[in-house]
Amino acid sequence: MNLYAKIEARPAQPVIRIAGEDVLCDSSGALFLAEESILIVSDLHLEKGSSYARRGSFIPPYETGVTLTRLEAVIARYRPSAVISLGDSFHDDGGAGRMPDIYRERLLGLMSGRDWFWVTGNHDPSPPEGLPGQSVEELALGNLIFRHMPEGEEGEIAGHLHPGARIVQRGRSVRRACFATDGLRMVMPAFGSLTGTLNVLDRAFAGLFHRERLVAYMLGKAQVYPIAGSLLRS
């Protein structure tokens, strides 16, 4: 199989318009701005395992590795010149400091040769300890503004809420993480491997979107499925 066929084998990922800017929704849960070559990922929650372990709950210590593997794949796919990590990059402020060396090195490998922005989140309000990249509270780019906590502003790309959506089709329920948008703003899915979802119809999302224009871009195996707000179930 040649390289061309390989690329073709992956179904087209939808490009949608948010506040007049084209953004591509990747089925991994990352967002790509092709023109600027910027990749955005949100809510990585790295070192969540060790954060729990500190409190005596030993969830598997593999989530950091898995998240990095996913990140490596999507970065290899788009080769962005800049990456924005949209907050809650680490599960807590001490996360970067606790990160085992094997993972730190892989992360540094990903960061090298490109700009890297750590948007601060509620889990990680301080810049990650001992890692390069620029720590910012928010970032503006054209009509878009990137911040962790959604405020509902037009052009806003946010994370924090881990949106998920549920449909019932042919009597069966399907639940997936999703990009939630009404065309003017977007809440991104959590990219981290050990993160749950919160239904977009939950009241935490109340007032963020024009309800009648809400579309959930639900993440399939290799494809993103746009689902009309009217079909969503709580």
Add this chain to the structure above:
Amino acid sequence: MSTTLPITGDEADALLPERFREWFAARGWTPRYHQLELLKRTGEGRSVLLIAPTGAGKTLAGFLPSLVDLATRERRRPGEPMRGIHTLYISPLKALAVDIQRNLNTPIEEMRLDIRVETRTGDTPSHKRQRQKQVPPDILLTTPEQLALLIASGDAERFFEDLRYVVLDELHSLVTSKRGQLLSLGLARLRRLAKEPISIGLSATVAEPDELRRWLVDQSAESALADLVTVPGGAKPNISILETEDRVPWAGHSSHYAIPAIYEEIKKHKTTIIFVNTRSQAEAIFRELWHVNEDVLPIALHHGSLDVGQRRRVEKAMESNSLRAIVATSTLDLGIDWGDVDLVIHVGAPKGASRLAQRIGRSNHRMDEPSEAILVPANRFEILECRAALEANYVGAQDTPPMGEGGLDVLAQHVLGRACASPFDEDEFYAEVRSAAPYSNLDRHTFSRVVDFVATGGYALRTYERYARIRRMKDGRWRISHPSVAQQYRLNLGTIVEEAMLNVRLIRDRRSSSFARGGVSLGKVEEYFLEQLAPGDTFFFSGRTLRFEGIRESEAYVTNAPGDAMVPSYMGGKFPLSTFLASEVRAMLANPDRWDALPDQVADWLRLQKDKSVLPHREDLLIETFPRGDHYYLVAYPFEGRLAHQTLGMLLTRRLERMGAKPLGFVATDYTLAVWTVRDVGQMIRRGKLSLNELFDEDMLGDDLESWLAESWLMKRTFRTCAIISGLVERRHPAKEKTGRQVTVSADLIYDVLRTHEPDHILLQATWKDAATGLLDIGRLSEMLSRIKGRIRHKDLEHISPLAVPIMLEIGREHVPGATEDYLLSEAATDLIHEALGE
């Protein structure tokens, strides 16, 4: 054995102190043989298993040794230290402990014995628990969970050092569960804390008494058994099947048709207990009884999801004989001796003999009078099942499940509890654990892995060493690393893991913009059920019709609704059909001569089936295919019980997907399995594109099972249970209670991560073992697949067959794993485009 020479009068005198003899005499009783026998054996220091039918005075017999011992022991002298508890009574049900206290108080008061009896359950207020620790009662009545808490506390040694007797009630029902496994470990601990305590197990008739005899005593010694005392069965119960002119429904479990007849029976009797298999069934029947309750008879409802206060009120009313009928689930199953119950109505098919016998034992709690019971089949297949049960003289048979090996998740919990009490030596503790029957085969390596799991999670990637919950001290013993670990243990203790449940709150006005905080809490409902509801749907709960308004955080808001409920909440009986009964039902189906015994409508139904399709032979598997609506159906009739069918359904949909039939879902009952597909399976078979022999080949239990388990929600549910019991996932955290919903999410994610990264992890092993014997019933499926080899009869039909009607009405919502989910998403996505185009 119990069949020794009768105990002579002199011997009885020697065994029973005068005060006791006088008391028996005053009541006009003579001590029963088994009561004296128990006294004698325990007097010789032997542990004993007492097997007796309900009504045989089992409880009094069980306590007689301790009452005698306590009555004759020396009084505590002033200045002597407080004594620890003398007798520990453990029952699976809180209500049972309360009930026993009442029964014990009578002889104690009447004989003026200086014996203090107290209960300790989850409902006991903390100041009382505190006091019990300082001033232990002579007899403590409690539950397995409370015992686990007691032995995990720092003062366990002092509390139990004087313990003489452990009375274990309803042992047959305890031992087959994880609760029983935890209890067996607790008992092993008690044997170390006290000086040779005597165990007395009280049990209904079981198939393998030796299993229970082993369970009661230290297994360090080869083939150690407790003594056995058996009380022969009492009068045979009178059991009949409800006869009715009304139409018996095809499917479902509502028994709506039988309500008038049930009501007539209630009127004819003093007190009736109506047993059902599920909570929602109880709800429905209760409600319908009230519909027809023209005489306004006091009829009550009792099930585990109801609010505690509500349950207590019903129990009180029951005690005082002020109820005419009570509709109940298994919360009332066990030996509670309440009031003058003279009729038991069992709604739904019996499913298993032991349960039925136990429930029937509720009526006329005196051995020498026959119990009266009526079986009410809820649908046509259940009529067959009830009939088969009676014809096979089934109620005398026994089909308790085998005990099985102890779960590693339970062991993990116990290890942490052990460390919370005091530091332990791994070798000594290993020997102690092996002395418990369910763990007598546990190998040392596995034990160490469990200890390692408790310490740091037991992962190959050892990054959690510095966060260890238990650590080795310099002398090699293990201890907890921080007092907060003990606190965490206490909050997570227990082996009962509820389905994710949401509290149901009744509010007045649905139009008020914010749901008012007030409103009455009605109890809890499974989240998966509520998730299927849309606002406006109505359902039964807590004895009324409710309108679902929405879910806010961990509460479901409802309003009162008039009329009948739209959505039946039945999700299938909890107990699968036993193998024995299944085979009897198949035999009855295959033999038209036996149909005469059936009600006409059922016999007609079977004749119609014979006409339109075929009837399966006893050892055959009938498969029907037909189109209906926009789907195609494949219906199989294995009669192997719901669990095995569910597993079969999972595996079949996998294979059908691979064969290109595009399965969309399946539904399984105790009798039947139906799969529906996008493509015409019947046609695929006709054209040779799909072979049924291949589809049902035994090899599905190999790779298919393995790869299905990777994504199975059943496996995830089993894993969630193991994760919670073992303490990997917290049940609750101080100051922050997790809702079931949150736990589900994270347990599922953890399962996926573990499978990918550490498939040999000890918790996955525990999960697999549980699933194979529990929810998956693989053993039974495997037997069936080999039985039907070359015996599949396929009938390709143009319409649904009569026999398929019941299952078609049950069509539910099972998940089909794999790509089909994405298919559904793409379908919904297309809808969006139609919508966008204004179609």
